[in-house]
Amino acid sequence: MNIGNASVKSGLPAKTIRYYEEIGLVSPDRSDNGYRDFSQDHLHKLSFVQRARSLGFTIEECRALLSLYEDRDRASSDVKTMARAHLDQIGEKIESLLAMQATLSELVKKCHGDNRPDCPILDGLAGKQGKKA
Amino acid sequence: MNIGNASVKSGLPAKTIRYYEEIGLVSPDRSDNGYRDFSQDHLHKLSFVQRARSLGFTIEECRALLSLYEDRDRASSDVKTMARAHLDQIGEKIESLLAMQATLSELVKKCHGDNRPDCPILDGLAGKQGKKA
DNA sequence: GATAGGGCTTCCAGTTGCTGGAGGGTCAAG
DNA sequence: CTTGACCCTCCAGCAACTGGAAGCCCTATC
Structure with a gap:
């Protein structure tokens, strides 16, 4: 899925999503044309961060929460x-x-x-x- | 009065006072040695801004409030x-x-x-x- | 007179979390 | 083949400071 699509579905501006990639919060794949390609899992993370941010967590806290979320043994x-x-x-x-x-x-x-x-x-x-x- | 003194009396860090000068909120005089020299009036303005900031006014709002404060005909x-x-x-x-x-x-x-x-x-x-x- | 300390100076860079814009490639429709 | 909507990267800027480097200045002590 393209970034525009991911933007709509996650409720995050495309610019913000690119920024999140830049700081390593999400790492979408790339299509042959160089476009970012978001899987359901990426989308999931984006939505997760969107909610956490809306609850006032900082980016670094979001990062920590994400890794806890990914950790089955947390x-x-x-x-x-x-x-x-x-x-x-x-x-x-x-x-x-x-x-x-x-x-x-x-x-x-x-x-x-x-x-x-x-x-x-x-x-x-x-x-x-x-x-x- | 030196910046250190002004800092103590206004409750603002020296760094912040220098910053306020840089953006034109206060314009202290200079002594012969190049040190900033704050008058009672400058000090008054600094305290004013300190209080306004602590009430959550932005710098630009503080600027506006200051100029209203200075304007006898407001x-x-x-x-x-x-x-x-x-x-x-x-x-x-x-x-x-x-x-x-x-x-x-x-x-x-x-x-x-x-x-x-x-x-x-x-x-x-x-x-x-x-x-x- | 040398030196140590503290305070002062300027300037540059970094913080948080994006946001805007320039300049340009890509893709689907008509 | 062109138009328009996408997408890309990179650079700059926002608020309001804050930290640090490099270097004067001033006073006190030896």
């Missing part, structure tokens, strides 16, 4: 450990975004947002504490 | 608009991270995590739907 605990570590990172990101959200929406709430130059948001960024009441 | 509505747009983006990121978290923790929950190779996490990534019950 221990599921290895996978679970990786997944949990990743879950922790997700949790941290969420925490930090929630903190940003809280701070910023507080500032936005205080800002009257009219034509006057007085602006609690800028004051907040400048380190001036706005009056509480 | 309308606070302009700032509020930017802040709200940014809040929306933060909200979207949080949503997508929560979705990842939900999916992944579901998979983790299903995985027994022992020495056997059977692994619902990998199956999930491979597109196989695990049995519900």
